[in-house]
Amino acid sequence: xxxxxxxxxxxxxxxxxxxxxxxxxxxxxxxxxxxxxxxxxxxxxxxxxxxxxxxxxxxxxxxxxxxxxxxxxxxxxxxxxxxxxxxxxxxxxxxxxxxxxxxxxxxxxxxxxxxxxxxxxxxxxxxxxxxxxxxxxxxxxxxxxxxxxxxxxxxxxxxxxxxxxxxxxxxxxxxxxxxxxxxxxxxxxxxxxxxxxxxxxxxxxxxxxxxxxxxxxxxxxxxxxxxxxxxxxxxxxxx
Numbered sequence: 428x429x430x431x432x433x434x435x436x437x438x439x440x441x442x443x444x445x446x447x448x449x450x451x452x453x454x455x456x457x458x459x460x461x462x463x464x465x466x467x468x469x470x471x472x473x474x475x476x477x478x479x480x481x482x483x484x485x486x487x488x489x490x491x492x493x494x495x496x497x498x499x500x501x502x503x504x505x506x507x508x509x510x511x512x513x514x515x516x517x518x519x520x521x522x523x524x525x526x527x528x529x530x531x532x533x534x535x536x537x538x539x540x541x542x543x544x545x546x547x548x549x550x551x552x553x554x555x556x557x558x559x560x561x562x563x564x565x566x567x568x569x570x571x572x573x574x575x576x577x578x579x580x581x582x583x584x585x586x587x588x589x590x591x592x593x594x595x596x597x598x599x600x601x602x603x604x605x606x607x608x609x610x611x612x613x614x615x616x617x618x619x620x621x622x623x624x625x626x627x628x629x630x631x632x633x634x635x636x637x638x639x640x641x642x643x644x645x646x647x648x649x650x651x652x653x654x655x656x657x658x659x660x661x662x663x664x665x666x
Contacts, residue, residue, distance in 0.1 A: 460490060461498035466578035468507050468518055469611070471618045475521035479508065506608035507615075522612050524664040530609060531657040537600050538588065538653060543646030545594035546637060553594055554637055560587040561630040562623075573620065580623045581614035587630060591649075613656065616663045629655060 464484065467473045484495045499516050502508040510516050522530070549557070562583040588610065592601040614622065629652035636645035 456490060457494045457497045460488060460494040461501055462578075463488060464495075464498050464502060465507070465582075466574055468502070469578035469581045469614050469618075470574035471615065472574065473518050475518050475615060477518045479516040479518060481516070505611060507611055519612075521615065527616075527657075527660070527664065530607060530612070531653065533607070534604070534609065534653050535650065537604060538592070539646045539650040541592050541595035541597060541600055542633070542649035543642040544596070545591050546640055546642040546645050548596055549594045549637060553590070554634075557587065557590050557594075557637065558634050560590055561634055562587070562627055574618075577614070577618060577620075577623060580626070581610060584614070584626065585610035591633075613660065616660050622659060625659065626652070626656065 464473070464479075473479065479499065481492050481495050481499070485492050488495070499508050499510070503510055503516075507519050508516055509519055560583055562580055589601065589605065592604060595601075629648070632648040633645060633652060636648045
């Protein structure tokens, strides 16, 4: 299950230049290794379905096998890595066109309504946390590593949507969407700046509706966001 309602940054890439020349001595080695592999999966450096060799990663990152295995186990829980008996680890396969359509149908059924409902439940403190998770402020303070920004936004996007569902107060809806690992699978479809830039604008519209305490506008903004996200990624399946 993916971590929820805790906004994290792509610390491995930002602090230590992970993925460029190995990992330097971090505060938390296991977490740095996890963030590095997560970033490679999000940016398609590790392709969907590709074999993941523990020995190769240990050499590439300059660490022992233990934090590699810990990170891969964590990523397995998030649906990004599969482990097969007697074979080992591999990146989760890409979702199919059918799975993609079903996923967005589920989101459109659940998220807009939950967003409208969340307006009446959201405190000022929760709104401030949501605005941070939306990633809008970070768009003006870009790091030099595009892959790091992309993986960081994938995580921010997951937290942003989960915070709204948490505020709506329906744990069954929240757990249902979290179990699908929706955002991580979606971001693996295409590594492109358009995915983040346009999503940021849509997040901004959702935040504006929350600030105005306008439930109808928030519901509409979330519906538009999900529909546009679907339309951005649909061409992937035409290739």
